[in-house]
Structures are given as structure tokens and as C-alpha cells.
Amino acid sequence: MVIERLYEALKKxxxxxxxxxxxxxxxxLLEAQVDPLKVLDEVLNPTMEEIGEKxxxxxxxxxxxxxxxxxxxxxxxxxxxxxxKSSTKPTESKGKVVLGTVLGDIHEIGKNIVKIMLETSGFExxxxxxxxxxxxFIEKAEEVNADVIALSALMTTTMHSQRxxxxxxxxxxxxxxxxxxxxxxxxxxxxxxEIGADGWAETAVEATKLITKMISEKVR
Ligand code: B12
Numbered sequence: 001m002v003i004e005r006l007y008e009a010l011k012k013x014x015x016x017x018x019x020x021x022x023x024x025x026x027x028x029l030l031e032a033q034v035d036p037l038k039v040l041d042e043v044l045n046p047t048m049e050e051i052g053e054k055x056x057x058x059x060x061x062x063x064x065x066x067x068x069x070x071x072x073x074x075x076x077x078x079x080x081x082x083x084x085k086s087s088t089k090p091t092e093s094k095g096k097v098v099l100g101t102v103l104g105d106i107h108e109i110g111k112n113i114v115k116i117m118l119e120t121s122g123f124e125x126x127x128x129x130x131x132x133x134x135x136x137f138i139e140k141a142e143e144v145n146a147d148v149i150a151l152s153a154l155m156t157t158t159m160h161s162q163r164x165x166x167x168x169x170x171x172x173x174x175x176x177x178x179x180x181x182x183x184x185x186x187x188x189x190x191x192x193x194e195i196g197a198d199g200w201a202e203t204a205v206e207a208t209k210l211i212t213k214m215i216s217e218k219v220r
Contacts, residue, residue: 003032006032007029007043010022010025010043010047010075011047013075014075017064018071019071022075023077026039027078039079048068048109051068076112087121090122092122094123095123095147097123097124097147097149097211098126098140098148098149099115099125099151100130100137101184102131110152110154111130114150115127117204134165137151148178149180149181150181150183151180151183152184153183153184159187162195179199180199181211181214182200
């Protein structure tokens with residue numbers, strides 16, 4: 001009952017653009033021993049989904065989207081801190097992952113969750129941030145001798161950059177050197193196949209499982 005009320009209050013704090021309140025309620029949920037991933041899956045992600053739809057239908061506008069994103073980020077930062085704290089990171093690196101949001105796209109909340117999940121599972125992450133030019137992914141991967149290039153795209157208008165990275169790898173004769181993983185809301189298993197990526201995952205948790213599996217099997 002208490003948890004349900006806190007869930008409702010957290011949802012409201014995001015809808016009403018109140019980052020401090022969102023942080024406070026998130027802390028209360030963690031004190032009540034709620035799994036941080038559950039808070040993401042059951043409250044924050046669905047709330048952002050609804051907010052995105054409202055924006056799409058022009059029921060709300062860009063400043064509203066920005067306000068909600070700020071509150072979402074505030075809550076997410078508390079959750080990711082907790083995930084980090086409670087994980088016992090393996091001492092040996094499971095592999096190197098170059099990660100970023102593709103060119104023209106500044107959405108980074110989901111990418112940052114993927115980063116924290118991979119980090120706590122023992123991967124070494126080279127986070128290039130957002131709005132990353134396609135060639136930069138490859139340059140970084142070459143520099144650090146990465147195993148995986150992971151590309152996040154949140155818009156139908158930017159997902160083509162995931163294809164561009166793969167095409168560039170092919171043109172440079174380096175396609176087989178890396179596992180290329182794609183993700184983000186508009187992407188799918190079909191999209192992965194269409195552009196010739198090696199893997200796609202819907203969530204950060206699934207992304208972690210998939211990368212672990214692919215690296216251990218050395219599927220490329
Ligand atoms: C928050 C948000 C913003 C924030 C972003 C803040 C930030 N720092 O990231 C702000 C306000 C800045 C913003 C701006 C804009 N936004 Co916006 N935004 C959203 C919103 C509401 C939520 C996104 C989000 O954070 N979700 C929560 C996270 C946790 O989920 P996620 O990102 O999907 O990530 C999960 C998975 O996808 C996966 N994943 C993510 N990345 C990867 C990578 C890999 C490799 C893998 C395996 C998995 C994976 O794991 C994550 C965790 O499980 C979405 C709506 C939606 N439904 O997505 C619109 C949305 C993406 N935005 C949209 C638009 C149009 C814009 C703007 C163009 C608006 C404008 N007119 O300026 C600008 C974009 C500017 C730009 N050049 O990028 C549209 C895109 C439409 C389209 N063409 O596809 C959406 C869909 C809203 C809508 N329905 O209209 N936005």
C-alpha cells in the first residue's frame with residue numbers, strides 16, 4: 001500500500017516537473033527496499049512513455065517535456081547510484097564497449113541506464129555521450145581496441161545513423177572487428193536485421209544479458 005502510494009507520488013512528481021520531489025520519493029522507495037530496476041520499469045519508463053505520447057499529440061509542449069525529463073533524470077541518478085552501490089563488480093573486465101547516442105540525437109537517459117547496467121556487470125565502458133558523429137564511434141573503438149560498439153537512437157529521424165556506422169565499418173574493412181549493438185525506442189529486431197547489426201535489445205537489462213552472451217560466444 002505504502003509502495004503503491006510512493007509509486008503514484010513519483011509518477012506525479014515527474015508529470016509535474018518536480019526534480020527535488022522526485023529525488024525524495026525515490027530515496028523513500030529505496031529505503032523501503034524496492035528494487036531500483038523495478039522503479040524504472042514500473043514507474044519511470046511508463047511515465048515517460050505517456051509524456052512522450054502527450055507531446056506527440058500536442059497536449060504538452062517542449063518546455064513540459066524538458067521539465068519532465070529533468071525530474072526523470074533526478075530520480076534516475078538516485079537509482080543508478082544505488083545500482084552501483086549494491087553491485088559487486090567483477091574484478092576482471094568482461095569486455096570493452098564504446099557507447100553513445102547517435103548524431104543529431106540528444107536523448108541520453110536510456111543510454112546512461114545502459115551504461116550503468118553494463119558497468120556494474122563488469123564491462124569497461126567508453127561513453128561518448130550524445131549527438132556523436134558516426135566516425136567517432138569507430139575511431140574510439142579502434143583506439144581502445146573495443147569488443148562492442150553500442151548505438152542508442154531515440155528518434156525515427158536519427159536511427160539511420162546506426163546504419164551509417166555499420167556502413168562506415170564495412171567501407172573501412174573493419175566490420176568483422178566489432179559486435180555492433182543497437183537500441184532505443186524506435187529500433188527493433190527487424191531494424192537490426194535490416195541494417196545488419198549483430199544485436200538489438202529493448203531494455204538495458206536485456207542489453208547486458210545479450211552482450212555477455214555475444215562476447216562469451218564471440219558471435220560477430
Ligand atoms: C525525455 C525526452 C526528451 C528529453 C531528453 C533529455 C535527455 N537528457 O535525454 C528532451 C526534452 C531534451 C527531448 C528533446 C527532444 N525530443 Co524527446 N523525448 C523524450 C521522451 C519523453 C522520453 C525518452 C526517455 O528518456 N525515456 C526513458 C528511457 C529510460 O528509455 P529509453 O531512452 O527508451 O531507453 C531504454 C531502451 O530504449 C534501451 N536503450 C536505450 N538506448 C540503448 C542503446 C542500446 C545499444 C541498447 C541495446 C538499448 C538501449 O534501454 C533503455 C533503458 O531500458 C521520449 C518519448 C519516448 N517514448 O521515448 C521523447 C521523444 C523521443 N522525443 C521526441 C522529440 C521529437 C524530441 C525533440 C525533437 C523535440 C523538439 N521539438 O525539439 C527534441 C530532440 C532534439 C534532438 N536533436 O535530439 C520524439 C521523437 C519522435 C521521433 N521522430 O521518433 C519522442 C518519441 C516523443 C514523441 N512521442 O513525440 N526529449
